[in-house]
Amino acid sequence: MTNSVINKISELAESVLSTTDFFLVDVEIKGGDTPEIWVSVDGEDRGVNMDECAEISNELGFLMDAHELFSGHYRINVSSPGLDRPLIDRRQYPKNAGRKVEVKYEQDGEDLKVEGILQEVTEKGIAVEINEQTTVNLPFEDLVETKIIPSFK
Known part of the structure; x- marks a missing residue:
């Protein structure tokens, strides 16, 4: 996938997160027949829970579909960065x-x-x-x- 697609997903994720107390940490696309989009979000004062991840995923998926970023199926995963991930932001x-x-x-x-x-x-x-x-x-x-x-x- 090109950087332009990652940049567009990042832009859409930022717009979704603008109404929350979370911020975007990273966006990764892992290839295959069905692309997997991994979106990491975090909060300054707390982590993000599963229900919040699901809500962000739903809103982001809707925007991605509206912008027709992928021609076929894709999978989106929204989560906190996790302990094994370096601090980026x-x-x-x-x-x-x-x-x-x-x-x-x-x-x-x-x-x-x-x-x-x-x-x-x-x-x-x-x-x-x-x-x-x-x-x-x-x-x-x-x-x-x-x-x-x-x-x-």
């Missing part, structure tokens, strides 16, 4: 403060990685506490990937 960071993270970042042309507790989120970046004596401040523009490390306590 800056709005995902504040609600994850206090959680353990693995952050890949670039500094002076070098790829680095740090693991610790996401302590603080500002407009400019994040602070990750590696241990009681060491906290690393990372600007958003240096971040390559941030993943939550689940804790099963």
Whole structure:
């Protein structure tokens, strides 16, 4: 699928989400005889539940059909990004403060990685506490990937 189709789905999803307290994280299209459209949504202060995903899916599907984006059948899946997905949008960071993270970042042309507790989120970046004596401040523009490390306590 072309980027123009993904861009159009993103645009339609944004319009659906504009009346909610959720935001679009990502749109993916997985090929096959029946294309699968994966739409990830999240909230700044909370996650999205199954009923909300179903409602967003219904509205988005209606708009996609109206815009005739696919000539045949397709499948749409709306969900929260899930723990195994990296944080993509800056709005995902504040609600994850206090959680353990693995952050890949670039500094002076070098790829680095740090693991610790996401302590603080500002407009400019994040602070990750590696241990009681060491906290690393990372600007958003240096971040390559941030993943939550689940804790099963």
